[in-house]
Amino acid sequence: MKTLCSPALKDIRLTDPVLRFRQERCFDSTIPAVIAQTLKSGRIQAFALKWKEGMPDKPHIFWDSDVAKVMEGMAYTLALSPDPDLEKIYEEWVDLICSAQQPDGYLNVYFTIVEPEKRFANLMYDHELYCAGHLIEAAVAGYEALGKRKLLDCLCRYADYLCSVFGYEEGKRRGWPGHEEIELALAKLYRVTRKENYLKLLQYFINDRGTSPNFYVESEGKNSAALMQVQAVRPVREQKKAEGHAVRQIYLACGMADLAALDQDESLLTACRELYDNITLRQMYVTGGIGSCFAQERFTVDYDLTNGNLMYAESCAAMGLAFFAWRMYNVTGETKYMDTVERCLYNGILSGIGLCGDKFFYANYLEMDENHSSRFSRTREPWFDCACCPTSFARFIPQFGRFLYSVDPTEELVMINIPAANHAELELNGRKIVLDIAGKYPYDGMIKITVGTSGRFALQPRIPGWCGKYSLCLNGKLQENWCIRRDWNAGDVLELDLEMPPEWIYSHPKVTSNSGRVAIMRGPLVYALEEIDQNVPVRSLILKTSSPLKIVSSAFEILKDVPVLEGVAESETFPDESLYSTQPPIVSTVTFRAIPYALWQNRGDTNMAVWMRRS
Ligand code: FUB
Ligand code: ZN
Secondary structure, three states: OOOOOOHHHHHEEEEEHHHHHHHHHHHHHHHHHHHHHHHOOOOOHHOOOOOOOOOOOOOOOOOHHHHHHHHHHHHHHHHHOOOHHHHHHHHHHHHHHOOOOOOOOOOHHHHOOOHHHHHHOEEEEOOOOHHHHHHHHHHHHHHHHHOOHHHHHHHHHHHHHOOOHHHOOOOOOOOOOOOOHHHHHHHHHHHHHOOHHHHHHHHHHHHHHOOOOOOHHHHOOHHHHHHHHHHOOOOOHHHHHHHHHHHEEEEHHHHHHHHHHHOHHHHHHHHHHHHHHHHHHHHHOOOOOOEOOHHHHHHOOOOOOOOOOOOOEHHHHHHHHHHHHHHHHHOOOHHHHHHHHHHHHHHHHHHEEOOOOOOOOOOOOOOEOOOOOOOOOOOOOOOOOOHHHHHHHHHHHHHHHHHHHEOOOOOOOOEEEOOEEEEEEEEEEOOOEEEEEOOOOOOOEEEEEEOOOEEEEEEEEEOOOOOEEEEEEEEOOOOOOEEEEEEEOOEEEEEEEEOOEEEEEOOOOOOOOHEEEEEEEOOOOEEEEHOOOHOOHHHHEEEEEOOOOOEEEOOOOHHHOEEEEEEEEEEEEOOOOOOOOOOOOOEEEEEEEEEEHHHOOOOOOOEEEEEEEEO
């Protein structure tokens, strides 16, 4: 197994046209917005433990997790963009959260003041361990990004308490989290503290899950449908397909990958590979969205990937898949995992947040028309009662830099995973490696990498799975080998050319929702057709795959530097208002335009489709 490391966030300064813009919006719009909503809804005030029956803003079982994710986002933001006012809020919130800790270390608002008698009484539904996990992640973020210990010490006390409650040992409770999350958090906590107990608890939660006698059946009286929803039908190593609630499943997978790496556990890594393959080869949207059924927000069966009303593809689930694939990449070095990180990042994740930075999708549709009737809205919203997605963006976007590079200290190797423009100062075995990447990726595949450090090490850009033709030059000389190990001189230049022609994408025939349909990609970007760009209804269009797709410019300000695609289509108009007719539709030839899917619904409310009928 490999042990690739990711850069510290402050070591990367983005200068590219997509991620940098989104990150700046996160700092100046998303973070203030989620702070305001956390205050407005009473989520943070709840930590004062003053709420009593009959008062407004009754705490909810997973409010703590929202606060924790905002804290995590604030910590990364402060590391990248210091701001004394934000730091003051951060410190106040840390104090308030810590003040809610009970003498035994327990820390959960709802089960301290609303239903204290139900502490750990219903693990399947009550989210206590999920909240604990997010609080731990926030604490580790504060420590790693800012060097602040107070929240970390507090969460270590809580984790110590959890270690005393759960586990295999005599006198401890058997039980598993109903919403996984604490597993990956314990891995993070173990990595910063090296306390064996945290690793032991992580091992227990992963290795015991789904074993017989089944804890949920024996102790909580749950049935098999409920078990499937929380991935507890069988032990994790026997689960070959992704099932149940999508975010739960993908967070579990992250925890499994973490434990596989920590324990160098090949059987667990194999289980992760199987899950990953099932997801990406059978259950993932072309955008990287996962969880195709809005009812219970879950995975269903292989190839069931409807595009409209019934689908779901929660923003949190796409972020979870990126986190899982990133972990798999760092433990294997196999680029297919980074292809998935990139697919999620530029498509199914960024679609979930508006360019304004303070409006969000919960579900990420691949098709929108006037018949939309799902409980999830057509347009992005500022907040939700179930606010997991906005708060996930607040902590995900500041972390973009993590994905761009991996460092292999054993091989003295720096891997350029995603060549978005940036200035990097990477740590490699005590040395600082300075790199400057210039270019317009993902809008353009010409990338210039200037090495700013002299000395011997290896550099290896990733060849993306979507790229059929590429070349690499070092100081003007074409290279055969993509891993360049040499004595570098500061000022050496690598030129990477990843050709990215627009391409037609076809889906496996078993995906019946896409029968006879085609999508468009260019490089890592999935494209979508919005009605606002067409002179006819989107649904009337049949794209001519024999005609070329060309890049054009658009008059819309938000598309100023964006490669918009134009092609030829037939448009069908029904001859009259009847429901059925012996008359065939009237056909005309039109041009159509497509924009990157992640940018849809930023120019007002309009219909949209990714998978289009093809001629
Ligand atoms: O249950 C907590 C979070 O709320 C889940 O992760 C999301 O899917 C949403 O249901
Ligand atoms: Zn969510």
